Amino acid sequence: MRLSRKDWFSHIEPLLGMVERPSRYLDHEWGAVEEQDGPFHACLAYADVYEVGQPNLGLSILYNELNAQDGFSCERAYLPWIDMAALMRERNIPLLSLESSSPVASFDLLGITLAHELVCTNVVELLDLAGITLFAEDRDEDEPIVIAGGPSVWNCEPVAPLFDAVLLGDGERAFVAMAHCVRDARAEGLARKDILLRLAQLDGVYVPSLYEIVVDQSSTRWGYAVPKPGTGAPDVVHKHCIADLAETEPVAQRIVPYLGVVQDRFAIEVLRGCARGCRFCQAGMTYRPVRERPAEQIVEAVEEGLSASGFDECSLSSLSTTDHSQCAKMLVALNERLYDQGVRVSIPSQRLDSFGVNMAAAVGASRKAGLTFAPEAGTQRMRNVINKNVTEEDIETAARNAFSNGYRRMKLYFMMGLPTETDEDVVGIPHTAERVVQIGREVCGPRSKVSVSISVAVFVPKSHTPFQWVGQLPLEEVRRRQQLLLDTAPDPAVRISYHGADTSLIEGVLSKMGRKGCELVVRAWKLGCRFDAWTDQFRFDLWNEAATQMGIDLEDVACETFDPNARLPWDHTSPGVSKGYLQREWRRAIDGITTSDCTRESCTGCGVCPALGVSNAIVEERA
Ligand code: SF4
Numbered sequence: 001m002r003l004s005r006k007d008w009f010s011h012i013e014p015l016l017g018m019v020e021r022p023s024r025y026l027d028h029e030w031g032a033v034e035e036q037d038g039p040f041h042a043c044l045a046y047a048d049v050y051e052v053g054q055p056n057l058g059l060s061i062l063y064n065e066l067n068a069q070d071g072f073s074c075e076r077a078y079l080p081w082i083d084m085a086a087l088m089r090e091r092n093i094p095l096l097s098l099e100s101s102s103p104v105a106s107f108d109l110l111g112i113t114l115a116h117e118l119v120c121t122n123v124v125e126l127l128d129l130a131g132i133t134l135f136a137e138d139r140d141e142d143e144p145i146v147i148a149g150g151p152s153v154w155n156c157e158p159v160a161p162l163f164d165a166v167l168l169g170d171g172e173r174a175f176v177a178m179a180h181c182v183r184d185a186r187a188e189g190l191a192r193k194d195i196l197l198r199l200a201q202l203d204g205v206y207v208p209s210l211y212e213i214v215v216d217q218s219s220t221r222w223g224y225a226v227p228k229p230g231t232g233a234p235d236v237v238h239k240h241c242i243a244d245l246a247e248t249e250p251v252a253q254r255i256v257p258y259l260g261v262v263q264d265r266f267a268i269e270v271l272r273g274c275a276r277g278c279r280f281c282q283a284g285m286t287y288r289p290v291r292e293r294p295a296e297q298i299v300e301a302v303e304e305g306l307s308a309s310g311f312d313e314c315s316l317s318s319l320s321t322t323d324h325s326q327c328a329k330m331l332v333a334l335n336e337r338l339y340d341q342g343v344r345v346s347i348p349s350q351r352l353d354s355f356g357v358n359m360a361a362a363v364g365a366s367r368k369a370g371l372t373f374a375p376e377a378g379t380q381r382m383r384n385v386i387n388k389n390v391t392e393e394d395i396e397t398a399a400r401n402a403f404s405n406g407y408r409r410m411k412l413y414f415m416m417g418l419p420t421e422t423d424e425d426v427v428g429i430p431h432t433a434e435r436v437v438q439i440g441r442e443v444c445g446p447r448s449k450v451s452v453s454i455s456v457a458v459f460v461p462k463s464h465t466p467f468q469w470v471g472q473l474p475l476e477e478v479r480r481r482q483q484l485l486l487d488t489a490p491d492p493a494v495r496i497s498y499h500g501a502d503t504s505l506i507e508g509v510l511s512k513m514g515r516k517g518c519e520l521v522v523r524a525w526k527l528g529c530r531f532d533a534w535t536d537q538f539r540f541d542l543w544n545e546a547a548t549q550m551g552i553d554l555e556d557v558a559c560e561t562f563d564p565n566a567r568l569p570w571d572h573t574s575p576g577v578s579k580g581y582l583q584r585e586w587r588r589a590i591d592g593i594t595t596s597d598c599t600r601e602s603c604t605g606c607g608v609c610p611a612l613g614v615s616n617a618i619v620e621e622r623a
Helices: 009-018 057-067 082-090 117-130 157-162 172-187 192-199 282-286 295-309 327-338 354-363 380-385 392-404 423-444 475-487 501-512 517-527 540-550 554-559 579-590 608-612
Strands: 040-046 072-078 109-113 145-149 165-167 211-214 224-227 266-269 313-317 344-346 371-376 409-416 451-458 494-498
Touching (some): 057 172, 117 157, 117 501, 117 517, 145 157, 165 172, 266 295, 295 313, 295 327, 313 327, 327 354, 380 423, 409 475, 423 494, 451 501, 475 494, 475 501, 501 554, 540 554
Parallel strands (some): 040 109, 313 344, 451 494
């Protein structure tokens, strides 16, 4: 049943002295939109604590867009930490929005960001704490329409039954269209099921309840989704795609948090999409094509954003910022304008070539703290398999250039467990790091304090990538290879860290399972799983217990290889990249053949441009 809108802050206030970080629950941050009296109320929720969710650019974009609409108000909600959630349950306080302290269940629309697979149990926790009926099909007429969106919607089946609708792709326009659709349908007095039928007609909107799961010989054991007869839902839902990023509002982040958040800086999205074609990268496939924001617009927006927020750091955010065709121009202009203001400009990770290092030097001329590169694999053979078009020479040149520019520390990101990986590829990871250290000593002197940290993630095969059919590495084999890494790096200047094998396995399970995965998620949550992305909260034993209750084995699920011709659990959703292209890319991976970047060379036929009627939008020719 829908709760009525009223301010519950007086119920939360007495709890603030009893919990960790009470400022997580305080409203009225600088820049937040004051509660509007719009007759239509939406709430955007992030299924993690405030300091993780607050910097999320996607949520900020939608928040601004909807609040700019007449008659609509949009608020935010974050998942309370375990201590606060326990107190709220004890006192029957439901999950509240931040701005007006109204029950989240009292809103017309609730949008939840799916940031990654490990938030699944948090989504259940969020709905439960809000007092919203867990499964969409059981919801009352007047409960909020619950929508998912974000980067992890590309196999959303393990949480699909919890949502009335799922938004695929760019949200700026599509989310606003959904809000209008729900408002109009409610005004017309449409029943919930009719509102969903209407939503399913919108571009980029997937309504899970309109699809049934079929398991047959053409599918994996998790089946595939087909529209229920008579619903008019499309066989395949294509993502919504904005053709021109310059037409969107560049300043998204206007709110200044009270407490330190994970990315405590002003961030601006400088481009969307990446055409480098790394075969393991889901974002690289699902955010295509590439759309750049013009340098001039970025520079003006950075000035406006910094002056409105007071941040002293600005992040130029994207999947590959140094690929921006006006990167140098943009950085020179920013340096000129921000000179004397003590503002630091940062780029998430550097391109592995001289250009990348030069750009890093341009933004951090006085701060030689360290550079971050992502070679991803330790041998040329493996890099060809994953289509990471970086050579040994590129790595060595970038390292030499970085040390010559005064940097002394470097961080390198790798993955292990990639398809076709051998022990030679694994030991190639620390060998690459040692070679970088050696170059550092050659450039800076044998006694210089150069150091290289390597972070090694476990490869998780993701939907809509050329590796979507691959099985994940079994736990024991992950641990053996992790030990091999440690045994191969005797140089104390090389520091190794790696991701937990157990959490990666759950990520793999949730990336592979179809709708049946929802039973696993809900069982795991009932047993006590939540905040699974937090190492100290992750309970692999409980996930195993949930799987045992269902008669499945987690390792079997994650490590299963799918037939490349099988109908997959996510085939009814499409980012525009065709399955034929993914199959071709898989074959080329096995043969170690690389594929070029279509923003620098010709189209490689991924299919997104013709499918969605868009194209790469590059401001100038790329370097
Ligand atoms: S269709 Fe061609 S040009 Fe467009 S993103 Fe795909 S490969 Fe690039």
